[in-house]
Each structure stands twice: as structure tokens, then as C-alpha cells.
Amino acid sequence: MEFKDIQKAVAETASAAGKKAGDIANKAKIRFALANMQSDLDELYEKLGKLYYQSFATGTNNSAKESALISKIESLKTDMEILRAEIGLYPKSSRECPVCGKSVPKNAEFCPFCGKEI
């Protein structure tokens, strides 16, 4: 599932308005999406590890491929953080955005919700 599809699904469910059952179904959807994204992330890390290994072992220059993988990983991680926040899964590593009040990752430089620099 693409992230934009997930967002769409979330928006659709949210617009179906404040029903508790909807909330629970929505959370389940997000959890499912997060699990999928986590395995995508693990795969990307594995690919990256192999590339690094190859670079060092054989002196191949894989830096273009490596940067491409790293930016994929970064954007996936950001997407996952947004989804985690959506379902209130921000345990110790979160704080409140001073502008919109939503829970954001502790190390975030910008609020993923309102875009303000934190």
C-alpha cells in the first residue's frame, strides 16, 4: 500500500466521523500498514547493508545506489512516524508541537502536521 493510499484511507475513515468502531478499524488499518512498512524498511536496510559490504569488499562505488536507498529509508521512516503519531504511538520519544499541539517525534526539526520548525 502506498503512503498516499494510506493517508486517503485514513482521511476517508476519519470523514466517516467520530464513530468509535470507525476509530478502532482505522487504528487497525494503520497498525497493519505500519507492520508492512516495517518489513519494507527491514528490506531496505538489508539491501543497503549488502551494498555497503560490496563497496568495502570489492571497492565498487555504489554511492549513488546507497544514497537512493537512504533517501527511501528516510522518507519511509518519516511516513511511519506520522502514522504512529496518528494512532498515539509516541511513547517516551515524543513531545508536543508548540504550534498545533500534536505529538511529534522528539528529534523532529519540523512538525509533520503543521510544518512549523520546532
Ligand SMILES: [Zn+2]
Ligand atoms: Zn505542529
